[in-house]
Amino acid sequence: MDITTVADDLIVCHDGDTVVRLENLHPGSTHAVDGVDITTLPRPDGELLCRLATVNDVHFGEVDCGRFDGHEGGPIERAAPGEPPYTETMNRGAVAEIARIDPAAVIVKGDLSLDGEAEEWDAFEACYRGAFDDRLHVVRGNHDAYHGQTSYAGDQWIELPGIAVALLDTVIPYGTTGNITAEQIDWLDAHAAAADRPVLVMGHHQQWIAGAGGTRSPEYFGLNPDCSDALAAVIARRARIVAYTAGHTHRHRVRHMTCGVPSIEIGCVKDFPGTWAEYRVFEGGIMQVVHRVSSREALIWSERCRHLYRDFGIDYETYALGTLEDRCCNIPLR
Numbered sequence: 001m002d003i004t005t006v007a008d009d010l011i012v013c014h015d016g017d018t019v020v021r022l023e024n025l026h027p028g029s030t031h032a033v034d035g036v037d038i039t040t041l042p043r044p045d046g047e048l049l050c051r052l053a054t055v056n057d058v059h060f061g062e063v064d065c066g067r068f069d070g071h072e073g074g075p076i077e078r079a080a081p082g083e084p085p086y087t088e089t090m091n092r093g094a095v096a097e098i099a100r101i102d103p104a105a106v107i108v109k110g111d112l113s114l115d116g117e118a119e120e121w122d123a124f125e126a127c128y129r130g131a132f133d134d135r136l137h138v139v140r141g142n143h144d145a146y147h148g149q150t151s152y153a154g155d156q157w158i159e160l161p162g163i164a165v166a167l168l169d170t171v172i173p174y175g176t177t178g179n180i181t182a183e184q185i186d187w188l189d190a191h192a193a194a195a196d197r198p199v200l201v202m203g204h205h206q207q208w209i210a211g212a213g214g215t216r217s218p219e220y221f222g223l224n225p226d227c228s229d230a231l232a233a234v235i236a237r238r239a240r241i242v243a244y245t246a247g248h249t250h251r252h253r254v255r256h257m258t259c260g261v262p263s264i265e266i267g268c269v270k271d272f273p274g275t276w277a278e279y280r281v282f283e284g285g286i287m288q289v290v291h292r293v294s295s296r297e298a299l300i301w302s303e304r305c306r307h308l309y310r311d312f313g314i315d316y317e318t319y320a321l322g323t324l325e326d327r328c329c330n331i332p333l334r
Contacts, residue, residue: 002321110143139152140169162281166199185230207257245277251319274305
């Protein structure tokens with residue numbers, strides 16, 4: 001059984017397509033779950049000001065799940081004849097769950113599509129815009145700009161009750177890796193300096209952090225190390241910024257910059273474990289709660305994807321799921 005989600009009032013476990021939910025719990029209370037003692041998160045001080053949700057790597061248009069750079073290794077999972085596209089199954093499940101928390105905003109951190117085709121973006125819009133309208137905020141990922149497309153490009157400053165989100169466009173058109181320009185760094189610095197509330201910085205590509213995985217190289221799979229350092233420098237001097245959170249890697253992981261601020265990665269919607277992230281904004285801090293999409297159809301599909309990339313020697317189950325602390329944690333104010 002996977003202990004998937006822990007919040008201040010909630011524990012959720014999954015065993016195949018069976019879901020066990022313990023609800024209306026007390027913050028900081030311990031409960032025996034499948035022979036393991038699990039403690040709910042402590043609740044940050046003060047009033048709950050808003051909730052927001054994020055998704056990334058939704059990949060409308062994809063039909064071969066587990067395809068790795070054109071190689072034939074696998075396993076490759078596909079929707080069975082008569083089944084809807086798995087991206088529809090997973091994303092519609094996520095949208096239904098997100099709608100139930102009535103979020104102040106839904107932020108999509110890139111890779112809306114497989115290849116930036118108009119019909120792929122149309123499918124994305126029909127699924128998400130129809131549900132959330134002007135609460136939806138979107139930035140592109142590398143899959144949306146492999147042919148130089150500019151839809152969903154540009155940075156956004158989003159003010160919500162108790163929090164601001166700086167949504168960065170980290171895409172290098174035609175490329176897979178990411179970048180933040182000097183002009184973007186200056187934009188973030190100015191906005192964070194003037195902010196009157198905590199700031200979450202979001203983008204598609206994960207940050208390079210010295211000593212925390214990945215060789216320093218211009219070809220690093222995420223954000224270029226030089227701009228990663230520039231981002232860390234802004235965050236270090238602007239105490240309103242409490243975290244950087246990204247997608248791209250299809251995994252759950254939390255690392256920390258030298259200044260102690262977390263640099264967070266959230267897994268994809270489209271395959272195992274199939275997740276979206278909720279942020280509960282309190283006066284005294286922010287709670288990150290990662291949820292597994294739990295419609296029966298979504299769980300049946302995502303269970304089939306536990307062992308993607310096995311032929312390449314990758315333990316995708318461990319890689320994608322991460323630790324419980326990677327998925328569910330409190331982000332302190334500074």
